[in-house]
Amino acid sequence: MKRLLVLALILFLMPTPDDAAAAELFSVRCEGGAPVRPYFATFDVDAKAVVFETPPIDVETNFGITTRSGEIISTNDGKIEFMLRVRPGRIDLIFDRNKMMTWPGLDDPTFRPILTHPCTVTPPRSILSFRVRDPIVNPISVRCEDKGAVYFTMDAASKQALFERGKEGRGFRGEVTDAGQDEVTLSMNFEVPRRVVWSRSRQTITIEGIEGDAARPRTVMQCQEIPPRTMMEFYRDSQR
Numbered sequence: 247m248k249r250l251l252v253l254a255l256i257l258f259l260m261p262t263p264d265d266a267a268a269a270e271l272f273s274v275r276c277e278g279g280a281p282v283r284p285y286f287a288t289f290d291v292d293a294k295a296v297v298f299e300t301p302p303i304d305v306e307t308n309f310g311i312t313t314r315s316g317e318i319i320s321t322n323d324g325k326i327e328f329m330l331r332v333r334p335g336r337i338d339l340i341f342d343r344n345k346m347m348t349w350p351g352l353d354d355p356t357f358r359p360i361l362t363h364p365c366t367v368t369p370p371r372s373i374l375s376f377r378v379r380d381p382i383v384n385p386i387s388v389r390c391e392d393k394g395a396v397y398f399t400m401d402a403a404s405k406q407a408l409f410e411r412g413k414e415g416r417g418f419r420g421e422v423t424d425a426g427q428d429e430v431t432l433s434m435n436f437e438v439p440r441r442v443v444w445s446r447s448r449q450t451i452t453i454e455g456i457e458g459d460a461a462r463p464r465t466v467m468q469c470q471e472i473p474p475r476t477m478m479e480f481y482r483d484s485q486r
Contacts (some may be wrong), residue, residue, distance in 0.1 A: 261459040261474050266378050267279060269329055270291075271289070271290050271370040271476065271478065272288070272289055272367060272368070272369065272370055272482075273287065273288040273289070273368045273369065273370050273371040273476075273477070274286065274287050274289075274341060274345070274365040274367055274368065275365060275366045275368055276345070276347045276363045276364065276365035276366075277363055277364060277365075278282065278285055278301075278361060278363030280303060280394075281305070283301035283302060283305055284301065284302075284305075285298070285299055285301040286298070286299040286371060286450045286477075287299070287341065287347075288370060288371050288456075288476060288477040288478055289318065289326060289328075289485050290478055290481075291318060291321060291326070292435075293428055293478075294317055295315070295316075295317065295318065295478060295481045296315065296316040296317065296318060296328045296330070296481070297313055297314075297315055297316075297477045297480045297481045298314045298315075298316060298330050299311055299313055299371075299376065299477070300313070300314065300469070301354055301456070306467070308377050308378070309377070310377055312378060313332045313376070313477070313480045314332060315330070315480060315481040315484040316328050316329050316330035316331055316336075316440045317329055319338075320411055322434070322436035324342060324343030325341070325342040326340070326341045326342075327339075327340050327400070328340075328341070335404060337349075338350060342367065342477050345364065345365045345366065345367060346362050346363065346364060346365060347362065347363045347365050348360065348361070349361040349362075349363075354449065360367060363460075365455075368381070369383070370476040370477070370478070371476060371477045371480050372385045372399070372401070372475070372476060372477070373385075373399055373475045373476055373477055373480075374399055374400075374401055374404070374406045374407075374408055375477070376477060378404070378406065380404065382401045382403075382404055382406060382466075383403075384401060384403065385399050385400065385401040385406075385474045385475075386399070386400060386401075386430075386471060386474060387399040387400075387471070387472050387473065387474045387475045388444060388451060388468060388469045388470065388471050388472065389470055389472045390451050390467040390468065390469035391467065391468070392467055394411070394412055395412035396409065396410065396411050396412060396467075397409070397410040397412065397472075397475060398432070398444065398451060398469075399474065399475050400430055400432060400444065401422065402425035402430065405412075405421045405422040405423075406419075406421065406422070407418070407420035407421055407422055407432045409436075409442075410435055410475075410479070418433075418434055418435055418436055419435055420432050420433055420435050420442070421433055427446075428445060428446050428447050429443055429444065429445050429446070430443070430444045431443050432444070434453075438456065438462070440453055440454060440456070440462070441453075441454040442479065443453070444469070446471070449468060449469055449470060449471075450466055450467060450468060450469060451466070452463040452464070452465070452466050452467075453466075453467075
């Protein structure tokens with residue numbers, strides 16, 4: 247009997263799926279409009295932060311996607327009420343546990359009606375997924391020190407790569423050209439293309455120099471692998 251009571255107490259205290267989702271970073275993919283187009287939101291409930299990716303103007307090319315940051319206003323009854331910063335004011339939305347995004351409006355045909363769009367909950371969207379048709383699912387990120395923090399995020403399957411200089415917020419795209427057990431080789435589109443190698447065993451990023459260019463010598467930085475960087479970095483950029 248005592249064991250049954252203990253088991254019942256454990257089950258009672260265990261978080262439900264909704265509680266677990268509310269305590270962690272996650273994203274949603276929603277679809278709406280005419281024609282139907284996808285858009286995304288990434289939530290950090292603890293930080294009360296949101297990054298919203300607008301629907302593309304052209305679904306085939308993903309042209310027209312932008313990001314907007316916002317803040318979570320409340321999390322009650324499985325609903326996340328949040329606002330997005332837009333000029334000249336704000337937009338308020340609600341995401342609920344029935345996997346639905348609600349755009350409040352005026353329930354009158356003369357004005358914009360209330361809109362509801364179906365959504366799918368996904369793991370936190372990688373920063374590499376922005377403006378990419380297929381989501382990046384297994385990226386890795388590394389942080390290095392070079393007059394401040396810099397970051398490389400890469401994904402061998404999609405061949406996507408991104409460099410970010412933390413303080414300046416500058417980003418450069420690139421591609422994965424080779425990936426082995428220990429090393430990942432990138433071609434980064436800096437002002438000129440540069441070969442970059444991440445070594446897991448040495449925990450280094452090596453940026454190869456350009457022959458005859460003293461301003462671009464070979465550089466080796468000590469780095470460490472960190473949790474993959476997500477779309478929430480766009481929120482942090484907006485706070486700088």
